[in-house]
Every structure is written in structure tokens, then in C-alpha cells.
Amino acid sequence: MNKNCEKYENELYDLAELFKIFGDSTRIKMLFVLCESEVCVADLAAALDMTQSAISHQLKILKQSKLVKTRREGKSIIYSIADDHVRSIIQIGMEHIEE
Amino acid sequence: MNKNCEKYENELYDLAELFKIFGDSTRIKMLFVLCESEVCVADLAAALDMTQSAISHQLKILKQSKLVKTRREGKSIIYSIADDHVRSIIQIGMEHIEE
DNA sequence: TTATCATATGAGCATTTGTTCATATGTTTG
DNA sequence: CAAACATATGAACAAATGCTCATATGATAA
Numbered sequence: 042m043n044k045n046c047e048k049y050e051n052e053l054y055d056l057a058e059l060f061k062i063f064g065d066s067t068r069i070k071m072l073f074v075l076c077e078s079e080v081c082v083a084d085l086a087a088a089l090d091m092t093q094s095a096i097s098h099q100l101k102i103l104k105q106s107k108l109v110k111t112r113r114e115g116k117s118i119i120y121s122i123a124d125d126h127v128r129s130i131i132q133i134g135m136e137h138i139e140e
Numbered sequence: 141m142n143k144n145c146e147k148y149e150n151e152l153y154d155l156a157e158l159f160k161i162f163g164d165s166t167r168i169k170m171l172f173v174l175c176e177s178e179v180c181v182a183d184l185a186a187a188l189d190m191t192q193s194a195i196s197h198q199l200k201i202l203k204q205s206k207l208v209k210t211r212r213e214g215k216s217i218i219y220s221i222a223d224d225h226v227r228s229i230i231q232i233g234m235e236h237i238e239e
Numbered sequence: 240t241t242a243t244c245a246t247a248t249g250a251g252c253a254t255t256t257g258t259t260c261a262t263a264t265g266t267t268t269g
Numbered sequence: 270c271a272a273a274c275a276t277a278t279g280a281a282c283a284a285a286t287g288c289t290c291a292t293a294t295g296a297t298a299a
Contacts (some may be wrong), residue, residue, distance in 0.1 A: 046169040047174065051146060052171050054178040056233050059161030067257080069156045073292060077144065080145040087144060095258055097277055116267055116275055126236040133232050134155050166287080181246055194288055196247055215297060216244055 062106050063130060067091065068099050076100060076128055081117035161205050162229060166190065167198050174208060177225055180216035 063069055067089065074080060074088050083089060086096040094122060103109045110123045124129065145152060162168055166188065173179060173187050185195040199219060202208045209222045221227065 046172050049172065052234065052237060053172055054165050055237050056230070057163055057165045057168045059163075059233055059236060060159045060168070064158075064160030064163040064230070065257080066156045069159070070152050073145050073148065090258075093276070094150055094260080094278085098257075099189050101277075111264080116273095118276065124239075127230075129232055130229075130236065131155070133225070133228055133293095134158055137150065137158060137229065138151060138154050140174055140223075140225070165288080191289075192246070193290080196245095197287075200247075212296080215243090217246065228245085 044089065061104065062108060063134070065099075067095070068103060071096070071099060071103065071130070072108065072122070072127060072131060075120060075122050076131065079119050079121035081114075081119050083117070089094070154223065158205070161201065161207060162233070164198075166194070167202060168230070170195070170198060170202065171221070171226060171230060174219060174221050175230065178194070178218050178220035180213075180218050184219065 056121050063072070068106070070089050071085055074085060082093060082096055082100065085100075086093045089096065100109065103120075104111065107123050108127050112119050113117050113119070146215065162171070169188050170184055173184060177185070180198065181192060181195055184199075185192045188195065202219075203210065206222050208219050208225050210217050211220050212218070
């Protein structure tokens with residue numbers, strides 16, 4: 042009997058946690074927008090037509106997961122995609138959708 | 141302002157739904173086991189040390205999402221990965237984990 | 240045909256999750 | 270410095286999710 046999923050228990054748990062982040066409409070839209078250009082919180086909220094608070098809560102999750110990074114610019118905080126893996130994951134997911 | 145996430149509303153929704161499936165420990169373990177070999181329900185339950193019922197409920201979700209397929213063999217139903225996209229998605233996710 | 244075996248399913252429950260509302264925090268700039 | 274502005278945060282609530290338990294379904298094989 043295959044017990045590899047016991048062996049890779051931790052990796053698989055982390056993997057599930059990663060996909061969980063992508064598995065929400067709001068967050069995937071946010072990542073999608075961020076894939077095209079860096080934006081501040083207010084602009085993200087406007088782009089998705091959601092409250093600043095809701096967006097901010099989700100950004101916290103994205104940042105904790107190291108999927109996005111930030112920098113300050115004047116009064117705003119600019120969010121951007123942390124690394125190209127994020128783009129790859131969205132890309133390959135899209136390919137599956139358009140089967 | 142970027143309104144592409146409005147334009148791709150449906151695709152992004154589907155994409156989130158797809159990742160949602162991968163975003164659960166139990167299901168990702170099941171998919172991982174199935175990536176290595178086809179197995180019947182009882183064996184999957186044994187491999188993950190979970191009840192047959194719990195596994196069966198999740199298999200239903202995986203099947204509805206067309207991530208796995210089935211065939212009968214004697215008294216058992218054998219489950220297997222539906223197509224290579226599933227492997228690709230897990231693969232690329234793993235690469236991100238091991239950054 | 241009928242008993243048995245493997246799998247599927249429905250209801251119930253506890254947990255997790257995402258949003259809202261109110262408000263706090265902390266820079267900036269006048 | 271103080272007012273204004275952009276973002277962050279906490280509590281509360283509703284909705285979604287995953288498991289369990291009991292039982293149904295349906296194919297196999299004796």
C-alpha cells in the first residue's frame with residue numbers, strides 16, 4: 042500500500058494551504074490584477090468593486106503567504122506580485138480551464 | 141483603471157473553483173496518491189487513514205470537477221487521474237513550496 | 240436469485256472562512 | 270504640530286465546508 046502521502050505529509054499540507062489562497066474569487070481577481078500592474082489598495086478595491094476593508098483583509102492573507110509584496114509611495118501602499126511562480130500557477134490553471 | 145477582472149469575471153471564478161479543489165489536505169493527498177497509481181476507494185481510505193465515507197464524499201467532488209475518472213474492476217471502482225493537467229498543477233505548486 | 244461486498248449518499252454538526260461595520264494606526268503634508 | 274488621508278485591524282455574523290454516522294444502492298458471485 043502506498044504510504045507516500047504520509048511521507049510527504051507536511052509538503053502536501055503546505056501545498057493545500059497554497060492552493061487554498063488561490064481558491065477564492067476575490068483573491069484570484071486581486072492576483073490577476075496585480076499580475077498586470079502594481080496597484081494601491083484603494084485602486085484594487087475600485088477594480089473589484091469591493092470595500093477597502095475587505096480588500097485589505099485579503100491583502101493581509103496574500104502578504105502572509107508571500108504571494109505579494111509592498112512598498113510605500115507617497116500616501117499609498119503599492120502592492121505587487123512577489124515572484125513569477127504566482128504567474129505560472131495562474132497560467133497553468135487557466136490552461137486547464139480552457140481544455 | 142484596470143477592469144480586466146470584470147472582463148474575465150467568469151474565467152476567474154472558474155479558476156478559483158479549480159484551485160479550491162486542490163486547496164484541501166485530504167483532496168490533495170488523494171490526488172497525490174492517484175498520481176502514482178490507480179486505486180480503489182478502500183485502498184485510498186487506507187492510504188490516508190480515513191473513513192471510506194469521507195473519502196467517497198471527496199471523490200465525488202474530484203469526479204464532478206473532472207480531475208479523476210473511474211472504471212469498475214470486479215467489485216471495486218478504480219479511480220485514476222483524469223488528465224496530465226492535474227499533475228502539472230501539483231508539480232508547479234510543489235516548485236513554489238520548495239523555493 | 241439472493242447474500243455479500245464495495246461504494247455512494249443524506250442529514251447533522253462543528254469548524255473555517257469572507258464580509259461588514261466601526262475604529263485604530265501611522266504617514267504625509269500644509 | 271495638526272489635520273487629512275490611506276491602510277490596517279478586531280469583533281460579529283452568515284455562509285460554506287468537511288467529517289461522522291447511519292443507511293441506501295447496486296454490482297458481483299455463489
